[in-house]
Amino acid sequence: MKKTPQISRAEYEIMKILWDDYPLSTNDITERAQRSHSWNQKTVHTLLSRLAAKGAASYEKQGRMYFYSPLISRESYLQQENHSFLDRFYGGEIAPMLSSLLAHTELSDKDLEDLHEIINSQTRSGD
Amino acid sequence: MKKTPQISRAEYEIMKILWDDYPLSTNDITERAQRSHSWNQKTVHTLLSRLAAKGAASYEKQGRMYFYSPLISRESYLQQENHSFLDRFYGGEIAPMLSSLLAHTELSDKDLEDLHEIINSQTRSGD
DNA sequence: CTCTTTCTACTACTTTTGTAGTATTCATTA
DNA sequence: TAATGAATACTACAAAAGTAGTAGAAAGAG
Numbered sequence: 001m002k003k004t005p006q007i008s009r010a011e012y013e014i015m016k017i018l019w020d021d022y023p024l025s026t027n028d029i030t031e032r033a034q035r036s037h038s039w040n041q042k043t044v045h046t047l048l049s050r051l052a053a054k055g056a057a058s059y060e061k062q063g064r065m066y067f068y069s070p071l072i073s074r075e076s077y078l079q080q081e082n083h084s085f086l087d088r089f090y091g092g093e094i095a096p097m098l099s100s101l102l103a104h105t106e107l108s109d110k111d112l113e114d115l116h117e118i119i120n121s122q123t124r125s126g127d
Numbered sequence: 128m129k130k131t132p133q134i135s136r137a138e139y140e141i142m143k144i145l146w147d148d149y150p151l152s153t154n155d156i157t158e159r160a161q162r163s164h165s166w167n168q169k170t171v172h173t174l175l176s177r178l179a180a181k182g183a184a185s186y187e188k189q190g191r192m193y194f195y196s197p198l199i200s201r202e203s204y205l206q207q208e209n210h211s212f213l214d215r216f217y218g219g220e221i222a223p224m225l226s227s228l229l230a231h232t233e234l235s236d237k238d239l240e241d242l243h244e245i246i247n248s249q250t251r252s253g254d
Numbered sequence: 255c256t257c258t259t260t261c262t263a264c265t266a267c268t269t270t271t272g273t274a275g276t277a278t279t280c281a282t283t284a
Numbered sequence: 285t286a287a288t289g290a291a292t293a294c295t296a297c298a299a300a301a302g303t304a305g306t307a308g309a310a311a312g313a314g
Contacts, residue, residue: 008300008301010303011301012215026262033226040304040305041304042304042305043264043302045261045304046303047302049263063311064261066261066262068293078216079227079231080272081212081216082216082224082228084206087230088139089209093237094229095241095245098225098242098245098246099245100205100206100209100210100247102245102249107221108248109222111220113248114222115221116246117139118225120224123239124147127296128273133270136271136272137272137273138271153291154290156290166276167274168274169274169286170272170281172292172293173272174273176292190280190281190291191280191290191291191292191294193292228293
């Protein structure tokens with residue numbers, strides 16, 4: 001999978017569907033998209049075309065129907081978004097971000113344990 | 128300070144200047160903006176007008192010059208962006224986000240220590 | 255073989271954003 | 285007081301994004 005192109009908010013919602021399961025027919029995608037968004041079918045079609053046009057997804061013809069698959073990976077896309085977010089709002093640094101995030105969020109014990117574990121695993125691997 | 132309106136990337140760069148120091152004259156803002164961005168003066172003026180129009184900043188006339196101040200707080204804006212980011216990419220949950228972030232980031236010892244401390248402080252206050 | 259349905263292919267139109275240009279208004283200087 | 289310069293007020297225009305509509309083609313129903 002390749003360098004991630006610019007993906008808009010609405011397009012991203014379609015990508016999520018593709019990342020969960022692919023290849024999917026236009027109709028499948030439309031149906032799934034409409035579970036969570038009140039989008040006209042045509043709107044979903046447009047989003048799919050645009051994603052294909054910008055190289056974020058590809059399609060394969062089966063008879064007269066199209067089956068779409070993602071061309072960029074969820075992982076690399078999330079990485080890019082993570083960094084863009086950190087850079088824009090926290091000068092690229094994690095600590096201030098986490099701190100801002102936690103300062104206004106109620107965490108369950110489980111959350112805290114998870115976070116502990118995540119950070120500890122980093123510590124060990126960094127030895 | 129009030130509910131944060133939609134602020135575009137370029138507009139946000141102007142807001143950062145205002146959050147650091149205000150009120151500031153149009154010229155001051157333009158000058159500071161140009162330290163980090165190659166923006167035409169008119170571009171900065173447009174951004175300022177739009178921020179004022181959408182209620183993110185306000186201005187006060189002093190003679191024929193305008194002095195701008197932020198109308199929304201950096202804190203509340205960052206909170207909103209934090210949550211929108213978490214919701215969009217991690218189903219609103221912090222742990223998966225941190226985990227994704229750390230999985231692809233080299234952390235210094237200091238970073239780790241900071242993170243530890245941030246999380247420990249949460250733990251104690253949650254007791 | 256024609257009609258209807260169902261896909262995809264184009265086209266469209268509005269809002270937001272990025273990025274500036276032109277017009278107008280005052281205040282100051284000659 | 286007329287010319288100049290410096291501010292702000294409007295206007296502009298293209299690209300991206302949101303949201304659909306219309307046209308055309310092909311497949312299945314009679």
